[in-house]
Amino acid sequence: MISINEFFIKQVAQPRNDYKELLDLSLIFLDGLPEGTASFKCPGLMHHTRWMAKAIYSLKIFMFRDQFSFSKREIDSLRQICTFIILIYFKVWFTCSVAIQAPNNDLQLLKKLLSCPEIQLPMLQKALKNLSAHLWYLDEELAALALFDNNVSDEMKRKMCRAISQNEQSNIIREKRYVARKLDLMSFSNKDLSEFFLKNSLKLFETFDLPCDFLEVDVSLWPNNESYKDNLDFFKQLSVVNDVAERGIALIEDYNNCLTKNEEQ
Known part of the structure; x- marks a missing residue:
């Protein structure tokens, strides 16, 4: 099983609730418990472009599979999806x-x-x-x-x-x-x-007019090299555009919903 302690030992504040929910569900899936009270939120809307919702609902359905009438094939397929989320995509997504x-x-x-x-x-x-x-x-x-x-x-x-x-x-x-x-x-x-x-x-x-003599x-010797430290400080702050853009769009949508429910406006 992969090591995901870095995501759970320190409960780092997540920019969105669905990020935090996926973290909690993944820990529960691995027979752990998140800090504080563990709860399952009711399903909401799901768009075909929102993979996060698909991951969250797949984990929830598998955990409560005994309450549904699933065939063995459906259970096996669902287990594969959850295994893929945990083993392959989980860490990549949260470090992207x-x-x-x-x-x-x-x-x-x-x-x-x-x-x-x-x-x-x-x-x-x-x-x-x-x-x-x-x-x-x-x-x-x-x-x-x-x-x-x-x-x-x-x-x-x-x-x-x-x-x-x-x-x-x-x-x-x-x-x-x-x-x-x-x-x-x-x-x-x-x-x-x-x-x-x-x-x-x-x-x-x-491109960024930075020294590379390190x-x-x-x-x-790099940790004590001034040129290396200047580069490290700069690139650690470099933002990944897709992730920032997605969060920005979500923030704008939330703000817009506070003003009006009219889609045209």
Whole structure:
């Protein structure tokens, strides 16, 4: 079972109630209990684009499955959905707003989808198909964010630094989205972050007018290097646009509902 203590030991304030509800339900699903009183909220509206509602309701239905008349096939399918949510998508979703963890998270998610015996093959294939349309995010510039990720080992960061100075070009092409879809996904099983690093990776620092001379010293010295600390402070504050935009839209909708219930207005 995956470790999700980082999400539950410290009850970090969530920007939305459905985020917090999914956290609580996931802990209950794993035979734990959230801090305070555990309760189940009544189902509300669900739109086909709101995956969060689907995840929440799937967990609830499975927990109360004895109160429904389900066939064995339906129970098994529901169990698979819940297993996918907990094993695969849970941690990725709740860390997606952390920009410096994005490159490693994306690569590790892809590797887990390629080799996860707990999930049935049809579900994994569907997830891989959807993910393959977004592999262009794993480009050489954004990959440089992983230099500031504490989940990436020092040895891997050394390898990444060597790759920057040695690699002029890569056989992993992500210039266009349609090119990413044509890649052999199984080839990613044995890849590491260093294979996404080129000399072009330095453009990330040029774009934000930040120094990158810390790359010339050993990784063990980075915590005390002023150049590295300046970069770390900056990129830790870098926002992931999709996540921020979604929260902003929800805030605007809530505010608008306080003023009027007329959809046209």
